[in-house]
């Protein structure tokens with residue numbers, strides 16, 4: 585049984601009437617310590633929060649009731665929807681992040697996360713494709729939870745989808761600035777998965793950010809923003825599973 589400590593944050597409001605919770609957004613805190621993160625997430629002037637925070641040693645804090653709207657996603661887009669705070673549960677994993685010394689998420693932290701997700705998925709009937717990273721829904725602004733996050737391990741338990749395709753080849757197919765049939769196909773696949781792509785014809789900066797986010801999630805061995813053979817194989821597979 586997961587032991588959850590109550591640590592209420594004032595930073596929440598009501599979800600819109602009729603909002604159905606169907607998404608879980610995973611974050612890292614990106615601060616020097618878990619204590620610093622807890623303080624900030626409970627500071628009324630910061631106006632940020634999450635439903636849960638998980639320390640590296642596996643301790644779990646509940647900051648906001650799941651039924652309420654926590655403020656973790658910010659400006660966000662996914663699968664044609666804006667403002668993911670309306671319909672999601674936000675979970676912060678303590679990790680210094682790319683700014684302060686990004687490091688692997690410890691086993692104890694992930695064990696607690698899996699246990700927490702089991703309860704959330706049951707309570708809200710979250711589908712297998714309802715688990716995303718902050719970087720997926722805000723790719724131009726956010727890098728969390730990043731390429732060290734164990735998405736494959738979550739997917740094994742039914743939290744998220746995964747591809748078994750070989751993603752090792754880094755031979756580049758297309759990069760930013762190019763415009764051809766491949767670009768249209770890849771943009772369409774990114775859109776099918778859920779990424780917000782404005783201009784399907786061009787490999788512009790928005791596509792590059794989406795590719796980076798995709799790689800951090802599904803092809804973490806090389807996060808480049810370039811579409812290479814390995815990325816293309818996995819992209820096609822994930823888009824098919826989604827579509």
Ligand SMILES: [Zn+2]
Nearest residue numbers: 611612718728
């Ligand atoms: Zn985040």
